[in-house]
Amino acid sequence: KAGVTQTPRYLIKTRGQQVTLSCSPISGHRSVSWYQQTPGQGLQFLFEYFSETQRNKGNFPGRFSGRQFSNSRSEMNVSTLELGDSALYLCASSFQTGYGYTFGSGTRLTVV
């Protein structure tokens, strides 16, 4: 059974640009959530999607957005990148919201 796949693994962007990260959940999992990990703030919840609907959102500015497709794959977008957006972005999938989550290896975003 394939795990959670995140692409790309590494990304370097310039301030002001936008970026799209992709996450393919485990087959059969309908819940996808996103987290940002930084040395200073640790792991912070961004948002969760279930059956193409955003169920909840963390305390992040509107520059951070996401969506989920009918096949449960999810993308997150960050517009007008800032240096502080440099982080490891982790995606997690679950069979059902609120239950055990399986994480992907993450996308390392560096903003220069």
Place this chain on the structure above:
Amino acid sequence: AQSVTQPDIHITVSEGASLELRCNYSYGATPYLFWYVQSPGQGLQLLLKYFSGDTLVQGIKGFEAEFKRSQSSFNLRKPSVHWSDAAEYFCAVGAHSGGGADGLTFGKGTHLIIQP
């Protein structure tokens, strides 16, 4: 709001010795509790989880954790550590409210160092 405290930023343990990583949480109702491990440059691997029932939970790699409601704690234990256990360990609390999940709230992590 829910919160998780991992009081120990770093812990050093000799190989073969026992291990206990502390986790305290704050949440109004019965939470879902998790322990994850992260190796450098990698994602998070689930070690074990508690939803309800038996308060002593067995996980992978020989880890176990005990949920103590009276102490709001969910400490992780292992009787004998191996060098491969060196990693970052995260405790997390989750909630399920109505039709959606509030996401996991993580502690800051405990960095485990294994001495030969």
